[in-house]
Amino acid sequence: MIDLDDTDRALLRDLARDGTLSAGELGRRHGLSQPAAWRRVKRLTDAGVLKGQRVLVDRAALGFGVTVFLGVKLATKGRVSLEDFERAVTAIPEVQVVQHVLGLFDYRLRVVARDISDFERVLRRRIMTLPGVGQVEANVVLSEEARPGPLG
Structure with a gap:
């Protein structure tokens, strides 16, 4: 289990709504540089918290x-x-x-x-x-x- 801070949780909420958000956009939304946002997303991915991206199909x-x-x-x-x-x-x-x-x-x-x-x-x-x-x-x-x- 990975320790999450408030910023990690905010990033996860945004990515759960729209998995296509770039690290730059995530950084702008949460007061992080693009590399810092990318490192956090990579850390969450490597820990298995983020598992791929999905497209929602309107049935x-x-x-x-x-x-x-x-x-x-x-x-x-x-x-x-x-x-x-x-x-x-x-x-x-x-x-x-x-x-x-x-x-x-x-x-x-x-x-x-x-x-x-x-x-x-x-x-x-x-x-x-x-x-x-x-x-x-x-x-x-x-x-x-x-x-x-x-x-x-």
């Missing part, structure tokens, strides 16, 4: 207007390995996130679809035919608010 702009969280309980844990289920479910392009969880369900999936009928097609033809799938519970996302995370 709705691409025609994927429905997001559903699925709880999946495997029916036959002894017959189907978790690895077999994970390998099969990650091959479905509409499944964006696969989380192995503890609780009522064994897995939580984030699924995107063009509309509800497209989701029904994905559910019936792809997800329900996966090895070991038993109970499934769907929660359709009505709205979503991005939160800044633990750095506030």
Whole structure:
């Protein structure tokens, strides 16, 4: 674990919002020289605090207007390995996130679809035919608010 000061936290908040900010811009925002900001970002990267950059894709702009969280309980844990289920479910392009969880369900999936009928097609033809799938519970996302995370 790395010790973070207030400046490190401020840099992380800015980079979490926009990973393309240059060291010069970060320095201007936080009263640092460009080299000092770059050294701090490098230190955070080397420590594993910063892990790459991502581009946020607007799914709705691409025609994927429905997001559903699925709880999946495997029916036959002894017959189907978790690895077999994970390998099969990650091959479905509409499944964006696969989380192995503890609780009522064994897995939580984030699924995107063009509309509800497209989701029904994905559910019936792809997800329900996966090895070991038993109970499934769907929660359709009505709205979503991005939160800044633990750095506030």
